[in-house]
Structure formats: C-alpha cells, structure tokens
Amino acid sequence: MDSFLKINEKKLLLLIFLAAFLFRFFMLSQNPVNLSMDEVSIGYSAYSVLKTGRDEWGVRFPLAFESVGDFKPPVNIYLTVVSIAVIGLNEFSVRFPVALLGSITPLIFVLLLKNMKFSRFGYIFAGFWFALLPWHVHFSRGSFEAVTALFFMLLGALCFILCIRKKSFLLFNLSNLFLALSLWSYHAERLFIPALIIALFVIFRKDILFIFSNTKKFFASVLLVTILITPFIYLTFFTQAVKVRALSTSIFREQSLIQELHNGKYRDLGDKIFDNDIYIVSRHWAGKYLNYFDPRFWFWKGMQFTPPQYFDSGLFYAADIILILPGIYFLFTEKDKVKKYLGMFWFFAGPVPASLAMNEQHPLRALTWIPFFGLAVASTLDRVGPKLPKRLPLVLIYMATLVVGIVYFSDIYFRQFPRFFADAWQYGYKDIALTVCKEKNNYDKVIVTDTFGEEAPVNTGIPGMYVLFYCKVDPNDFRLKGAPFDKIKIRRIQWKSDKIITNSLIVGSALDLPRDQIPEKNILKTIYYPDGKPAFVFLNTKGLQLEKGRMGPFED
C-alpha cells in the first residue's frame, strides 16, 4: 500500500483519470443502447446552433432551449456544439462532452479533498472510488446535464476553498463563475447551488471577510455575479423557460398529494387545524426525502436498470458498505470543522432538490448528493488507512467483493439494461431514421408511427427528431421549408385508411399493425429489440389494396 502511494501523485491522478475514462468511454456509442429523446434533441439543437447560430425553432443563441414540452438548460448544448464541430453529428459527439467531464470529475474531487486536508491515502483512493462509481458512470454515459452540473459544482467548491486558503479574488471570481455554470447546467442545481453558497459562507464566515478588503475588487465580483445571474432571474420570472420545468416535475403534480389537499376548502375548524395543507405537503415531501436514506436503494436497488421484480444495481457497489457507513460516523465526528460541517450540510441537503420533484428515489436528480458519499469514503480511508497493512485479510475481502461487484454491474449494465429497457431508450429509431431518409424518394408517402414499445399506444416518442438528427437535415431547410416532413409524416398509424394509399412506406410499432394479416411480401423489414421481441415493422402498401376481401376483419 505504502509503495503504491509513493508513486508520483501526477501518475496516480493519471491512473484515476484512465479508470474513469475507461468506465465512461467503453462502448460509449453503443451503450446506452440508443440515443434517448433528450440526447437527440440536444444533438440537433447543437447542430442547428453550429450551422445557423439559432436553435431549430429560430431563436438566436438561446439561454434556454425549447424542447418537446420542456426547456433545456443551455450548457450541455453549447458544449455539444464544440464536439459536433470537431467530430461531426453522431452518437459519439453527443455523448462525448458529458463523458469527458464525467471522467475529469473524479480528479476535481480529489483536488477538493486534498484542499480539505484529507490524507493522501484518503483522497487518492476516494478518487478511484469516484472513478468506478456506478451511479456516476451511468449518467456520464448518457449526456445527462446533471453530470455537467456536478462537475461545475465541484469545481466551484474547489475554487472557493482555494480562494479562502490563498485569499485570492481571482479564485473567488472563478468559484462564482463555476457555481453559476452549475446553476445554468441542470434543474436540481437551481435549488442546491444557492444552499451550497450559503453553507460555504457560513462555514468560512471569518475567512471569507477578505473579499471586503478591496472595494474595487469586491464590486467587480458583485458585477460578475450580477452578469451571471440576471439572465437567469429574467428567465425565471418573465418567461416560461424555468417555470415549465418546475411546474411539470413538482411534487404538486403527484396525484397522491393532489387527492389529499383541501385547496382552502376545509370542512370545519378541526379540519383546518389538524388536516391543513401545510402539514399534508410537508409530510408528503418528508416521505420522498426520507426515501433517499434507504440502505437498499444505496447498495442494491437504486439504478433502475431492470424492472422492480429483478435484481438490480445500487448507487454504489455492495462492497462500499464498509467504506460509506463508517464514513458517515467519521465525518460527523471530525475535529476539522470544515470537513464536519460541509459533510453534515451535504448529507442533509443533498437529496432535497430530488425530493421536491415527482418520482420516488430519482438517482439522476440526486446526483448533487454524490460529494457527501465521497467525503464519507475519504474519511473512512483517512482513519483506517494507517491500520490497513495490519488488516490485509479485510483489504483482500473488500477487493474481492469489489471485483465481483464490478463484474456484476457490468453484466447488469451492458446485458440486462439494454434488454429490459431498450424501448425506453427509443431503440429502433436510428434504423427507422436512416431507412426512411434513404427510401423516401422511392415512395409517394412515408408514414412513421409516433408510438413505441410494449406499452404502445400509450408511449409516444419523437421519431421526427431522430430523422432530423440521423439524416443531418439542414436546420434552415427544416425551419423554413418544413423538410423533410413534407413527405415523411409522423403520426399514429390508421391501418384501414393508410393501407389503401398506393406506394407508401409505413413504419409501425409491433402493436400498430395487424401483423398476421399482412402478406409477407409487403413486409420489408422488422426491427427487433435486444430481448428478441419485435419493435417496428416496415411495410410497403403496394398491392395491399388488391388484397381486399382476403384481409378479413380489417376490411369491415
């Protein structure tokens, strides 16, 4: 162990980066199994900005990108502009920025721990822990904005602590910049970053006073913060960009809560006192908040890679129990007040943004909580590190359990996840997009269903966005001429009427079409999900009209 730590620190950091890079970039384009709706939307918006300086709706360099029923934060999209400019418009370029930031985040975390005065053993191995963390690995691979936000948050916190240590205005301003970027990157950070800033100011209340020592520099910092925040305040209060997301994901949209609320219509005084809406909302929220403290969610069933009745992966490897649980204790009993109070803040505040939104136990929205567990791991390693050479069997058991955990996680992630949830990742849309773009000139009309999966017709997707993305449709053509949707129609399949359109190509989900009633010669291709079930069927309508009478029940 000692000899390992004697290796040059830069080499160890490089090893951490390589481990993180490997876990995040291995088969990046193929897994997750398909670009999600959010990813293609980010990709095409970035492509549009790159080509025209406007998003696909014509807004010039937007600060909030309008998407399907939502507004996307801008940071990921502008980062993707760069990667598309360099690599081109494809799966890899869309996933690259977040995967790269996700690979660098463990390094930033190591530097944060180092500056919080954790031991070398603590911060180096906590860096390795972060690099292999299933919770962070998965979300780094799917172009999730929360990973970008976490990167900037940790960078902001690091600069803040450095600015305190070095009494540097430059670092203070950098901290403001990065924390603001985090706030601009993801929704959960809009709540968490202000709380983190307050916590940092309270913890370092004496040291931070240096910012008042130079009036000019202080006002320059205030000006910088104003510039960074004012557009956000404008978007929040004077546009729909922030409100839409807040309203659409708020716990107030949950039926179980709505049904309980009185909305001011109390039956009597007793009702008003003992069953008041404030108590009902608080209790409802508390349930969601406390749900995040379930050990089963942490170590066994948290990532939702499989349906509830199957084995799943936790946010951490099961082996991490022996690092995290003692770490909570060590952190809470730290003599160093910065570690102790920052740890306590992160422990209680980490899951708050996620708990204010819909859904039980949402690991993506709870990414703000990761640093706490990293602090806990570093604390355990700090305390037990010097004793480890004497406890070799314990180390070997941990390492063996960790290796089994990594193999298990790899199987769940690379084999089970795509088979159980390929439809949720719009598997098949890439093939549909590429095929219809290639074939559209051979038909008078192309109709693509907007439903998918086994839950069709309840599940509705946006195949049109995939067509724009994979066919690299010129954003100006799309915006000004509506191309290519003059010929390609995205809508629900109306079998009775659609099949009589001569020379058309129909792409239906497996449940859209009466498969057993369609002559084999008309079926051009079938796309299957990775679990072997049919996903989409391509058929041409040539000759189907003549089949009248033979088609039985579908003819009425």
Added chain:
Amino acid sequence: MKKRTFKLIVFLSPEFWWLVFKLPSILSEWISIPNYFFSRLQNIFTEERLVNIGIMRWANLDSGILKILSKFMYNRAMILVDEFFGYLSYFSPRFYFQSGDGSKFSPPGIEPIPLILFPLFVLGIVESVRKKSLKIFLLLILFALIPFILGTRSFAFLWPMAALYIYISSVGVSTLKESYRKTLLIILFTYGVFLGGKLIWTVF
C-alpha cells in the same frame, strides 16, 4: 436527562398511543407467528423468483462465457443476497418517521415518530457509535430480524424498533447544547401536541 427526553418523545409519538389502543390486535398477531414463519420460508424460493432468474440468464440469446457467467451471477444464492438487502430496508427511516406500515398498526395519515426528530436520530446514531454503545446496535439488528424472518412489516412486531429509534433520537437530543436543547424540546412538545390532536381528530 436522556431518560426524561426518551419518555417525553414516547408520549409525543402517535405510534405509542396507537399501539396502546391496539393491544388486543397485537396479541392476536403474535399468536400467528408460526403461520407467518412457515409462510415466509415457503416464499423465499418462489416459482416467480426462479422464473425471473431464468429470464436474467437469457438462455436463448447468449452462449459461451456469457451463459456460464449468467449461472454464476443469477442463482438461488443471489436470492439470499437480495433477501439480505431486503432486511436492510427494515432500517429505512421513512418507515418510522413518516409512513408507518400502512396497516391497522400504524396511525393513518400521521407519522409514527415525530418527523422533526430525524436529524436528531442521525446525531444519536453517531453519538451511540462514538460511545461504543454496542448494545443499541445489537438490539437494532435483532429487532429488525424478527419481523424480517416473519416476512412482515407490521408495527405489531416492529414496535421495539420504533422504541429504539426514539431512544436513539433522545441520545441525539442529549448531544445538543443546553440552549438548543431547550428550544428543541419546546418545538417538539408543541409539534407533539399537534400530532396528538391530529390523532384524536382523525380517529373520532
């Protein structure tokens, strides 16, 4: 001080009063312990769970090393690991500080233990570890084990856990500075009275 705080929290906890009035039902639950136990034994390796293991092996889709790996990963031993993590969920604070068990043994629409005690519970755990109060943790493991073995999450069997959670919270209260503690106890008392009123109002 700790004991007095413990007693105060017990009296302010809706679950305590609820169970007092449900004593006959609790006793009848206890009589059913053998039934619970045998039913639980039969429900470990159920047909459904074995089928799910078969699905996770994807026998018809994989071959070679993946097939061997599948057998190593997904088997009856894994069900036992799953059970172990199921056991850990008996410690979930939501159960005690917010939702209850959802049966007739938890007060409806109200938390079994006052919710505001959760941060104190965390501090209490830390303090108990610091003082090396092993007894508390052994009791926690044991008291959670009983309902787990019986395959039930009913407070008829989990009330000792609730009592321990209250005790740990009172340990947490004792770690606070005197002035903070007094303020907290006033808030707790007021909130407890509200909960008591709500309980009475809900029942009658």
